[in-house]
Amino acid sequence: MKNKxxxxxxxxxxxxxxxxxxxxxxxxxxxSDQIAxxxxxxxxxxxxxxxxxxxxxxxxxxxKAASAAAQLNFTxxxxxxxxxxxxxxxx
Amino acid sequence: MSKIRLxxxxxxxxxxxxxxxxxxxxVLHQGIGIYNDYNQSQRIDPERGKIFDRNGQPLVTNQAxxxxxxxxxxxxxxxxxxxxxxxxxxxxxxxxxxxxxxxKDWVSIRSGVTTDQKKMIQAKKVEGIGFEERATRYYPEAxxxxxxxxxxxxxxxxxxVGYFGIEGFYEKDxxxxxxxxxxVRDPAGHPVLVGNYEKFDSNNxxxxxxxxxxxxxxxxxxxxxxxxxxxxxxxGCVLIANPQTMEMLAMTCLPDYDPAKYYExxxxxxxxxxxxxxxxxxxxxxxxxxxAALEEKKIKPDEEFKEGxxxxxxxxxxxxxxNKYSDKLSVTQVLEHSSNVGMxxxxxxxxxxxxxKYIQKYGFGEDTGIDLQGExxxxxxxxxxxxxxxxxxxxxxxxxxxxxxxILRAFASVINGGKLLQPYVVKEIESSGAKREQSxxxxxxxxxxxxxxxxxxxxxxxxxxxxxxYAKPEGYxxxxxxxxxxxxxxGSYDPSKTIASFIGFAPADNPQFIALVMFxxxxxxxxxxxxxxxxxxxxxxxxxxxxxxxxxx
Numbered sequence: 244m245k246n247k248x249x250x251x252x253x254x255x256x257x258x259x260x261x262x263x264x265x266x267x268x269x270x271x272x273x274x275s276d277q278i279a280x281x282x283x284x285x286x287x288x289x290x291x292x293x294x295x296x297x298x299x300x301x302x303x304x305x306x307k308a309a310s311a312a313a314q315l316n317f318t319x320x321x322x323x324x325x326x327x328x329x330x331x332x333x334x
Numbered sequence: 335m336s337k338i339r340l341x342x343x344x345x346x347x348x349x350x351x352x353x354x355x356x357x358x359x360x361v362l363h364q365g366i367g368i369y370n371d372y373n374q375s376q377r378i379d380p381e382r383g384k385i386f387d388r389n390g391q392p393l394v395t396n397q398a399x400x401x402x403x404x405x406x407x408x409x410x411x412x413x414x415x416x417x418x419x420x421x422x423x424x425x426x427x428x429x430x431x432x433x434x435x436x437x438k439d440w441v442s443i444r445s446g447v448t449t450d451q452k453k454m455i456q457a458k459k460v461e462g463i464g465f466e467e468r469a470t471r472y473y474p475e476a477x478x479x480x481x482x483x484x485x486x487x488x489x490x491x492x493x494x495v496g497y498f499g500i501e502g503f504y505e506k507d508x509x510x511x512x513x514x515x516x517x518v519r520d521p522a523g524h525p526v527l528v529g530n531y532e533k534f535d536s537n538n539x540x541x542x543x544x545x546x547x548x549x550x551x552x553x554x555x556x557x558x559x560x561x562x563x564x565x566x567x568x569x570g571c572v573l574i575a576n577p578q579t580m581e582m583l584a585m586t587c588l589p590d591y592d593p594a595k596y597y598e599x600x601x602x603x604x605x606x607x608x609x610x611x612x613x614x615x616x617x618x619x620x621x622x623x624x625x626a627a628l629e630e631k632k633i634k635p636d637e638e639f640k641e642g643x644x645x646x647x648x649x650x651x652x653x654x655x656x657n658k659y660s661d662k663l664s665v666t667q668v669l670e671h672s673s674n675v676g677m678x679x680x681x682x683x684x685x686x687x688x689x690x691k692y693i694q695k696y697g698f699g700e701d702t703g704i705d706l707q708g709e710x711x712x713x714x715x716x717x718x719x720x721x722x723x724x725x726x727x728x729x730x731x732x733x734x735x736x737x738x739x740x741i742l743r744a745f746a747s748v749i750n751g752g753k754l755l756q757p758y759v760v761k762e763i764e765s766s767g768a769k770r771e772q773s774x775x776x777x778x779x780x781x782x783x784x785x786x787x788x789x790x791x792x793x794x795x796x797x798x799x800x801x802x803x804y805a806k807p808e809g810y811x812x813x814x815x816x817x818x819x820x821x822x823x824x825g826s827y828d829p830s831k832t833i834a835s836f837i838g839f840a841p842a843d844n845p846q847f848i849a850l851v852m853f854x855x856x857x858x859x860x861x862x863x864x865x866x867x868x869x870x871x872x873x874x875x876x877x878x879x880x881x882x883x884x885x886x887x
Contacts, residue, residue: 271526278525290398290467294449297397297472304392304474305552 374519379469380510383539385483385500387548388583388761394483394501397472400447400465402455406436409462418463419443422454446470477592479551481606482585482759484707485593498604500542500759502707507763510539540765545581545758550574553876554584558851561869562588565834565856571608571738572873577746577839577848579774580755582704609702609709612735613833613854616819617655617672617862618745619731621789624665624677625748626692627684629785635792638662639679647726652678655818656801669796669815674730681729689725690717695780696744696754698736703756703775712736731819742850745837748789749813749845752781794842802863807875809885813845814838814870816862821855831855836866840874841886847877 301307385394402419409415412434420427423444433441445468452465471486484499496505513536518526554572562570571587587607591599605611627633641660644653652674660671668676681689693699699714713735715724727733736744739757747754756775763770781789793813797804806812817835820827835852839845851866851873859865 275525282525290449293396293398296395300392300395300472300474305548306474306476306478309552 375514375516378513378515378534378536380512380536381469381538382471382486382494382510383504383508384541385508386541386543387546387551388544389547390543391548392474393479393544393546393548395472395474396469398449399445399468399470400449400452401445401468402443402447402452403464403466404434404441404443405439405462405464406434406441407439409434409460411460412436414458414460415462418455418458418460422451423447471594473593475548475552476594477590478548478555479546479586480590480593481587481604481608482546482706483593484604485596487596498708499606499706500544503705504540504542504760504763507540507765508542511537513537537766540763542760543762543764545576545583545761546585547583549880550877551584551586553880554873555586555588557869557873557876558586558588561851561853561865565853565858565865567834567853567856567865569607569611569854571611571852572849572869573608573738573742574847574849574873574877575742575746575757577750577845580743580746580757581761581774582757582759583847585759605708606706608738609704609706610737611854612710612712612737613852614734614819614822615731615736615741616817616833616835617731618741618815618817618835618837618850619734619736620669620672620677620729621748621793621815622692622696622744623681623684623689623729624669624792625781625785625789626688627680628665628788629752629781630684630688632683632685632688633665633680635665635788638664639668639676641673641675643675645675645678647678647723648721650723650726652726666792666795669792670799671801672730672816677729678726681726684729686720686722686725689728690720692780693728693734695778696740696747697777698734698740698744702737702739702743703777704739705758705760705772709739710737712740731817738850738852742837742848745850746848747780749786749793749839749848751783752779752786754778754780790839790842790845793839797838800863802867804867804871806871807878807885809887810840810874810878810883811842811886812838812840812871812874813842814867816867817852818860818862830860832860834860834862834865836862836870838867838870838874840878841883843886846881846883847874849873849877 382396384392384396386392402423404415404419406412412431415434416427416430419425419430425444430443433443435441447465455463455465473483482499484497484501486494486501487497489495494509496502496508501508513534515533517531517533554574558570558572561567569587569589572584573582574584575582585606585608589603591603596604624633628635639662641654641663643659644651646652654674655672659675660667660673663671663673663676665680667673668680684692693714699712701709701711715734724733743754743757754777756777758772758775760772762772790813793815794811797806797812797814800816802816815837817833817837819833819835820829821831821833822828823831833852833854834856835850837848837850839848849870851870853865856865
């Protein structure tokens with residue numbers, strides 16, 4: 244009678260440990276998936292950051308400004324103008 | 335058979351299967367990627383340092399580009415693959431077809447593919463096309479400072495490495511250190527949270543802030559392009575620096591190249607002419623000799639010299655550039671008229687020993703130490719190879735060779751109070767938040783403050799009363815000197831081939847910038863006064879406005 248009680252108790256512990264083990268395994272699998280997911284996300288965000296940075300630098304470059312100015316026909320007419328004789332303005 | 339025996343047999347079969355499988359893995363397939371399949375180690379590439387101008391504007395950054403490859407054994411429709419790649423990459427269909435070898439597992443198609451092109455290909459959802467990400471350099475200002483910056487190419491192992499200019503000189507700072515991560519992964523490539531996990535973060539390369547001003551560089555290059563077209567010169571350079579510190583503000587030479595497509599250019603385009611080309615300086619050398627003679631008190635500022643006619647030195651006869659002669663010339667007038675005869679007489683008073691000594695003191699024949707890869711030291715003959723005629727011609731800048739950066743540095747010492755400084759292009763190096771500033775470095779004191787002041791006044795007078803009337807900005811005291819050196823071809827000078835140059839500075843009482851403009855072999859006009867000088871004054875006008883320097887006259 245006492246032996247049977249011990250066997251039932253041991254079997255219960257074993258089943259409990261097995262369930263706990265399965266739970267841990269599933270948790271780690273889920274965490275692995277999450278790591279893989281965040282790895283991918285981080286890489287994508289980094290890439291889109293680089294892409295946006297490149298676009299921003301390109302848009303704010305003098306090269307872009309010069310090309311836009313040429314398209315709008317600004318360059319030839321908007322040269323530096325020096326006031327050599329400012330007599331009227333000084334009065 | 336009892337149930338217990340059946341279960342026992344089942345266990346035995348299972349164990350036998352496991353033992354056989356382990357034998358296959360550990361003995362038969364020993365070492366064939368068993369460990370590596372699970373315990374994967376990956377290199378973490380560091381980001382190469384970025385390069386900014388002195389105002390924090392980007393000159394070189396990084397961008398993600400892709401290598402497009404095809405896996406022929408996985409492609410179902412080869413013609414569709416060719417069609418998609420042709421549309422997205424504008425590659426010839428025949429050349430794509432020739433590349434796709436059906437017997438191979440993997441063939442590369444093109445590197446440097448942009449994200450937009452990648453998205454265009456991916457949208458077609460064709461099997462067998464893959465992408466490998468690679469970081470490449472991005473130049474927002476295109477070739478604005480190509481020879482100054484250099485480019486990033488590959489070494490023999492296929493690793494990125496900087497060549498020429500800043501990329502070459504600061505290679506170790508810009509590269510950074512790669513990191514590594516090793517962990518156990520399942521067959522799908524997902525990390526498994528058991529076993530070894532080691533991660534060493536990469537150290538990104540240092541960011542560099544240059545002394546170069548993007549706006550001044552752009553202006554200088556724009557003016558140089560116009561000058562090159564106008565004078566049909568073979569080469570041209572514009573160097574602008576702060577003479578008080580020798581921080582380079584702009585450095586551009588033409589012809590240059592596109593650093594993003596460096597592989598399409600011949601290697602002769604890569605070297606920076608401003609630091610590597612050797613030339614005879616001609617008359618821009620004269621103020622250096624005059625300054626030396628004044629410093630050594632061999633001549634007085636108000637002393638007069640008889641010009642009269644050509645002067646004989648040994649068997650040679652030295653003439654003025656236009657073969658016209660005045661009766662008497664003051665020291666200032668020797669510079670104003672750029673008199674070779676006057677210079678020979680000043681040189682005779684200075685003495686051969688001193689001429690040689692000052693050529694060394696001005697730093698000719700040694701590198702300037704500028705932080706750019708590819709600097710030439712120039713050439714200074716040993717003293718025992720100097721003859722009387724060499725000392726005579728050296729006084730007006732013929733018979734010796736210098737680099738543009740050497741003559742700019744020496745000239746700066748004449749006008750900045752006599753200090754010979756080391757030129758530099760990198761102002762600040764920033765690594766992981768820590769900043770390291772580069773400061774001006776004085777090599778030696780060449781002249782006194784008094785001599786320097788006298789020369790500034792003489793050079794202002796040279797611009798005001800020289801042989802040529804320049805369209806200079808009104809109200810500003812600008813000093814400078816023209817130079818026209820003939821080019822030696824097979825032992826004699828070809829009068830039609832010249833190096834036309836001008837070095838000038840402003841404002842004269844406290845120079846904020848010094849600029850050297852030079853053209854090699856200009857065709858429509860051959861003199862420095864007709865080519866380099868007008869371009870210098872156009873540049874000076876823009877710089878005076880840019881720095882908001884008020885007129886003083």
